[in-house]
Amino acid sequence: MDSTALKNLQDNCTCLICSDFMEDPVTNGCGHNFCHACLCLLWNDLKDTFCPVCQTHLPQRSLSRNHQFRNMIEIIRLLPKRQRKRKRQEEHTVCQKHDQPLVLFCVKDRDVLCTKCSLSVEHQGHYTCSIKKAGSYHQKVLKMSIESVKWGVKEAEEKLALQHRRVLGLRKKTEYQKKKISYEFAQIKLFLQTEYEACLNEININELVSFSELNGYLETLSDHVSTAKDLLKEVEGIHEASDVILLTSTLTAYHRLQNLKYPKPWSFRTEQYGLSLPPQYSGLNRIIKKFQTDVTFDRNTAHPQLVISEDRKSVFYKEARQCVGASPQSFHPWPALLGCKGFYSGRQYWEVKVGDKPRWALGVCQARFSGDWSNWPSGFWAIGRHTENGYVTYGPMRTEFLPVVQPSKIGIFLDYELGELSFYNMNDRSLLYTFRNSFPGTLWPYFYTGTDSEALEILTHPTPDTGSYQVLGQFSQHI
Structure with missing residues (x-):
């Protein structure tokens, strides 16, 4: 006989109270089988009787002899001892309180019990099962x-x-x-x-x-x-x-x-010596190559007298109005507009051709706002040309500056996490101005065109002019 089948047969013929083959097996009202003597001894001192396995209440204490189990057990007893000793080899730990084998498992309390422990007040009503099953x-x-x-x-x-x-x-x-x-x-x-x-x-x-x-x-x-x-x-x-x-x-x-003629006076002039870094050592070149981003004009924010090209890379001012009603997001009453894409992280670089325009302003702003040109709200950082030779910064402070070379192309580099916005004169590769600020929220590229007819153009593929670097400190400023 297969060892597994024999083991299952022996388990089914074992009393759950004494853990031995059942003597005079009886079946209670809920269908579980025990030794007749074991069950009577268990119920001897109890007023209310319960099934030791499933805790079913059995007030009548009705028992019926199970002749089939008795015959089956007699057959198992005739098997060789080495086959039926396997079950007996498993020694059961004895309950220290009742001196009975621990044969049941309380699912709720996760504790091993003897049959008397399972009928105690602490475990009354709890679901118990055999240790083997558990x-x-x-x-x-x-x-x-x-x-x-x-x-x-x-x-x-x-x-x-x-x-x-x-x-x-x-x-x-x-x-x-x-x-x-x-x-x-x-x-x-x-x-x-x-x-x-x-x-x-x-x-x-x-x-x-x-x-x-x-x-x-x-x-x-x-x-x-x-x-x-x-x-x-x-x-x-x-x-x-x-x-x-x-x-x-x-x-x-x-x-x-x-x-009698006096000799011409001899004049001495000291030569000016400067350092011209080669292009491969230019921090600005690396910025352009690595952080170049595609910026286009947003028609919804444009002043009604601004004409935008089909590719949204060029814009100019025209005296005749382009439409009757202006967008509520437009920069009325001055000719300005924003870029389509806002920036809230990372590093971006874009380049704008201003040419010889008498007035212009470039930078970023925090939100799509409108207001008075002379009284900018917070959240605006830009530089621009406001007179023939006058350039000024717009932002937390209004500062005038004068470039050595008049710029016709402006490079703009935004480092959002570092909190820096830098403007470069691409004609001589010099740094015009740097804002240092903690930028809150999304920043939008800002463009003011002035009222002349010359176009303001975003350069898609910038081709920086070659020239000397006037300050050695610019070598690795943003690398």
């Missing part, structure tokens, strides 16, 4: 938990291995970046050393040329002084001579005095 159920639950934990451990190990690979990759990348930075700064150092030596050499050459010119001038000036002294001595002699000599020599003396 153990089988919890074995399945525990097996599922073990499988889940194994799967979790396997997944964690895979993630750990992945993180180790990432750490190695990060280390390699970091080492590469260190080598790259070291190489770049070595090149910069070499470039600066070469520029330094070239500047010193040029200064020395100019110094030698200047000293040579100065020495020649000094010789010319010395000869002139000698000639002037000789002529002065001669004229003084004529002045002291007789009238005949004075009259006969005066014309010659006048002629020589009039023809």
